[in-house]
Amino acid sequence: MPDPTRQLQPFIEKMIKVLADASSEDQQRFDLCQRVIDVARERFDFQEMSKRVLGRQWKKLSPEQRLEFEDLFTRLLQHAYIGKVQEYTDQEVVYLKQRIRKQRAEVQTQLVNNGSTIAVSYIMLLKGEQWKVYDVVVEGVSLVRNYKEQFREIVDSKGYAELVVKIRDKVEQIEQAGKGQDQ
Amino acid sequence: MWMESVERKQSIRTVILTTVLLLVVGFGCGRVQAEEVDFLDDAFYEEEADGPAVADPLEPLNRAIFTFNDKAYTYLLKPVATGYSKVLPSDIRGTVWNFFRNLEEPIRFVNCILQGRFEESGWVLSRFVINSVAGVFGLGDPAYREFGIPRIEASLGETLESWGVGDGFYTVIPFFGPSTLRDFSGTVVDALTLSPYYFWVDDYWTMAAIYGTKEINKLSLSLNAYDDLKEVSFDPYVAIRDGYLQVRRKLRDHSEFEVDF
Numbered sequence: 001m002p003d004p005t006r007q008l009q010p011f012i013e014k015m016i017k018v019l020a021d022a023s024s025e026d027q028q029r030f031d032l033c034q035r036v037i038d039v040a041r042e043r044f045d046f047q048e049m050s051k052r053v054l055g056r057q058w059k060k061l062s063p064e065q066r067l068e069f070e071d072l073f074t075r076l077l078q079h080a081y082i083g084k085v086q087e088y089t090d091q092e093v094v095y096l097k098q099r100i101r102k103q104r105a106e107v108q109t110q111l112v113n114n115g116s117t118i119a120v121s122y123i124m125l126l127k128g129e130q131w132k133v134y135d136v137v138v139e140g141v142s143l144v145r146n147y148k149e150q151f152r153e154i155v156d157s158k159g160y161a162e163l164v165v166k167i168r169d170k171v172e173q174i175e176q177a178g179k180g181q182d183q
Numbered sequence: 184m185w186m187e188s189v190e191r192k193q194s195i196r197t198v199i200l201t202t203v204l205l206l207v208v209g210f211g212c213g214r215v216q217a218e219e220v221d222f223l224d225d226a227f228y229e230e231e232a233d234g235p236a237v238a239d240p241l242e243p244l245n246r247a248i249f250t251f252n253d254k255a256y257t258y259l260l261k262p263v264a265t266g267y268s269k270v271l272p273s274d275i276r277g278t279v280w281n282f283f284r285n286l287e288e289p290i291r292f293v294n295c296i297l298q299g300r301f302e303e304s305g306w307v308l309s310r311f312v313i314n315s316v317a318g319v320f321g322l323g324d325p326a327y328r329e330f331g332i333p334r335i336e337a338s339l340g341e342t343l344e345s346w347g348v349g350d351g352f353y354t355v356i357p358f359f360g361p362s363t364l365r366d367f368s369g370t371v372v373d374a375l376t377l378s379p380y381y382f383w384v385d386d387y388w389t390m391a392a393i394y395g396t397k398e399i400n401k402l403s404l405s406l407n408a409y410d411d412l413k414e415v416s417f418d419p420y421v422a423i424r425d426g427y428l429q430v431r432r433k434l435r436d437h438s439e440f441e442v443d444f
Contacts, residue, residue, distance in 0.1 A: 052228045080415040104223040123222045137222060140433030141426045144228065149235065149425040150417045166417055174414070 004105040004124055004131045005098050011043040012093055012109075033175075037078055045132035046074045048125060052134065053148045057155055072167045073147075079174045080143070105131055235421075236428050237350045237363055245355040249420050252360060256409065260402060268403040278322045279400045284334075285314045285321025290373050294337035298345045306442055307335050331443030336434045339369030344435075353424060361427040 018035055050070040051058045061069065096108040103126040111118045123135035123142075135144040154163045221227060239245065268276065288311035295304035310326040317325045326332045343365050344350075351364030362370065416422035 055229070076415070099223065101223045106222055121222065135222065135228075140430045142222065142227075142429060145429060146416075146422055146425050148228070150421045153418060153421055170415075170417065 001100070001126070002129055002131065003098075004100065005095055005107050007131045008043065008107050008122055008124070008133075009095060011039075015039055016093070033075075033078055037074065040078065043131075043133055044077075045125065045127070045134050046070055046077070048132065048134040049073065049077070049144060053144050053151060055148060055152070057151075057160060060160075069164065069167075072164065072171060075171045075175075076167055077143070079171070235353065235424055237353045239353040239424070241352060241354065245353065246420050248355040248357055249423070251357060252355065253419070255358060260399065261406065264399050264402040264406060267399055268406060271403075273404070276400055276403050279396075280404060281314070281318070281324050282321045283397045283400075285311065285318070288314075290339075291335060291337040294339055294342045294373075295335070297339075297342045298337060300337065300437065303335050303337070303437070303440060306332050307337070310335070333440070333442065335437075335440070338366070339373045340366030341369075341435055343369055353428075361423060366431075 015036070018039055019032070047066075047070055050066070050073050053073065054061075054069065058066070092112045094110040094112060096110060098105060098107045105124045105126070107122045107124065109120050109122070111120055119137075119139050121137040122133045123137065124131040124133050126132075135142055137143070151163055154166060271279075288307055292304050292307045292311065295301070295307055309330075310332050313326040313330060313332075314321045314324060317323075317329075324334075327334065340363075348365050350366070354362055354364055354367060356362055356367055359367070412422060412426070413419045
């Protein structure tokens with residue numbers, strides 16, 4: 001069985017490098033997002049994430065709807081995640097420990113900023129020879145669980161179609177704000 | 184004068200404590216959930232209850248207070264904490280946080296014992312002694328840095344939970360933020376009976392000032408975390424409610440406790 005930390009570490013280093021290079025070259029945030037998505041796909045399993053975040057609703061979707069949701073949710077996560085990592089590009093990542101149970105693993109890390117630390121755990125699933133991340137736990141809060149709770153309330157009260165509209169609006173709103181900052 | 188104010192303070196305290204205990208006994212007979220977090224367990228993702236982990240019957244009221252707290256944060260607390268963080272470097276703010284946390288160790292000691300966590304209660308006491316002496320009144324945390332004794336969490340809310348008192352329901356308290364009926368009652372009792380810095384002073388303005396300093400200092404260490412969360416969430420109220428309940432579960436999971444003495 002491959003070692004989860006050994007697979008995760010070069011990925012995080014690569015991700016930080018992409019972000020650090022981008023800030024020195026003063027690139028547009030929009031291009032940066034595309035590059036981050038490309039790198040993230042190597043280690044993140046966005047389909048698994050989408051499936052878990054929708055729960056029961058996932059089973060009711062057609063293959064096209066699943067792809068549409070996966071694409072939107074991936075873009076949303078990119079923005080949520082970039083915001084977190086970007087502030088810490090000069091900082092150190094400490095790999096604390098890992099736990100493996102059957103095909104699942106948790107790698108606990110710490111982002112160290114001057115004076116404060118943020119605990120970030122990566123929850124991974126073994127697919128073939130690769131450990132793929134399907135949840136990120138920041139300071140004890142699971143990203144997937146947190147979105148799942150919010151999505152469930154929207155689906156229950158307004159329906160799935162409305163959820164898709166809301167995610168699309170949110171992503172566009174964040175992307176617009178990001179572009180505005182660059183100019 | 185002094186005697187009078189002490190008496191008045193104590194009678195107000197008695198009234199608050201009695202009210203709180205009555206509330207807990209009255210409402211606190213809900214379900215008790217196991218506080219275990221395991222991200223490797225798929226059950227963690229499959230919990231498909233038809234509502235949040237803790238009932239929220241007061242949601243409309245809670246949302247109103249949430250909005251109030253949000254405004255208070257944006258227009259009052261955040262500017263103050265930002266100014267504060269510009270004046271004091273982060274290592275000093277970390278020191279202030281350590282100092283307050285150290286003074287609260289006796290509360291954790293008592294609660295550890297009440298929960299039957301005897302081994303940990305000994306470590307809490309050791310932390311208090313080491314940090315008060317070697318850490319200069321708790322300004323540093325040599326107990327962790329030099330002796331490898333991690334921070335241990337224990338509150339009356341958790342004690343009541345271990346005794347089978349249910350959460351009651353989810354609440355949002357003005358300025359204080361998310362809690363549940365049981366936990367907030369526990370917080371009030373912990374603060375009024377055992378926090379030395381509230382015990383020593385005899386007027387409420389001083390108590391409020393101490394509480395304010397402590398909270399502004401704490402906030403200054405995590406500025407922007409709230410804004411980040413709000414930016415990427417669809418319903419900040421639900422996001423914070425779930426975040427609060429998740430963090431609480433994590434803090435009360437003591438299975439990974441280990442001392443590296």
